Amino acid sequence: MQNYRQFVAVVMMFFLFLSSCRTNDTRKIEAEAAVAFEAWAVEESVPYKEVSYQVIEGDETFVTVRVTAMLRESAAAAWLEKQADIECRLVGEQWQCDSYFAFSPTETGSDFVMQEIAADKPVTASAMYAYNSGHAFRPYSIVDGQTVELHCDKATEDGNSYWLLPDHQTGWVQVDLQRPYKIAKLRWLNTHNGRCGDRATTKFHIALSKTGLFTGEETVIYDGIMPFTPSPQFEEFVLSAPIEAQYARFYVDEYHNWGGGLNEFEIYEEQGEQRR
Numbered sequence: 001m002q003n004y005r006q007f008v009a010v011v012m013m014f015f016l017f018l019s020s021c022r023t024n025d026t027r028k029i030e031a032e033a034a035v036a037f038e039a040w041a042v043e044e045s046v047p048y049k050e051v052s053y054q055v056i057e058g059d060e061t062f063v064t065v066r067v068t069a070m071l072r073e074s075a076a077a078a079w080l081e082k083q084a085d086i087e088c089r090l091v092g093e094q095w096q097c098d099s100y101f102a103f104s105p106t107e108t109g110s111d112f113v114m115q116e117i118a119a120d121k122p123v124t125a126s127a128m129y130a131y132n133s134g135h136a137f138r139p140y141s142i143v144d145g146q147t148v149e150l151h152c153d154k155a156t157e158d159g160n161s162y163w164l165l166p167d168h169q170t171g172w173v174q175v176d177l178q179r180p181y182k183i184a185k186l187r188w189l190n191t192h193n194g195r196c197g198d199r200a201t202t203k204f205h206i207a208l209s210k211t212g213l214f215t216g217e218e219t220v221i222y223d224g225i226m227p228f229t230p231s232p233q234f235e236e237f238v239l240s241a242p243i244e245a246q247y248a249r250f251y252v253d254e255y256h257n258w259g260g261g262l263n264e265f266e267i268y269e270e271q272g273e274q275r276r
């Protein structure tokens with residue numbers, strides 16, 4: 001019983017401290033945490049919004065502040081609610097807070113996982129560039145997970161891993177996911193036709209379909225341009241709400257020099273549940 005009373009007394013003192021801390025120093029501490037967070041976000045180029053700060057424990061000279069914010073990895077990515085706990089300490093009369101923030105998803109936020117579902121699935125195309133009987137830049141190369149563009153005078157059989165359209169043609173390449181998925185994100189990597197640098201897609205659009213007909217039932221989810229570069233990088237698009245579809249088609253609408261193509265096409269399903 002003695003221990004229990006001591007425990008209750010300690011707990012009450014702790015909450016009394018917290019309430020006094022809140023009324024006296026909390027505003028100052030949270031303001032310092034905000035200064036530290038904003039400096040970190042600028043330094044790390046992290047997009048953010050809806051930031052809140054809360055002193056969750058501590059004493060007169062050392063406290064823990066929980067920072068909760070909506071963050072995303074890039075301008076095209078989805079916002080996720082995340083939190084990080086940092087420590088702030090009183091140095092002289094000035095509160096100073098940690099300058100590093102290790103964010104993780106909040107317990108009440110969404111907890112979706114993006115699963116890639118296009119790898120090794122069947123791929124077809126309107127046409128492909130092929131020459132010298134057997135050398136072909138095959139449609140399947142867009143889901144093989146390889147980004148090699150070593151040669152431009154040899155086809156996929158010789159180590160290259162990208163699909164090309166024949167000379168001076170527009171067209172499309174399409175993945176059959178073999179069953180419907182709730183598609184939430186797409187990533188793609190343009191080709192530059194290896195060291196030749198004479199083929200690439202420069203204008204395109206992406207459509208999803210449940211049936212694979214693409215005769216008007218499809219949903220165009222993205223259209224864009226890709227100025228030619230000899231070192232293309234992955235680009236991505238996150239849908240504002242997932243769309244159920246079995247087929248994803250990438251249309252080459254304009255091309256660089258001899259023709260268009262694509263190196264990789266990734267399709268992501270959103271898995272998991274919202275925990276709110």
Ligand SMILES: [Ca+2]
Binds near residue numbers: 141142145147264
């Ligand atoms: Ca590839």
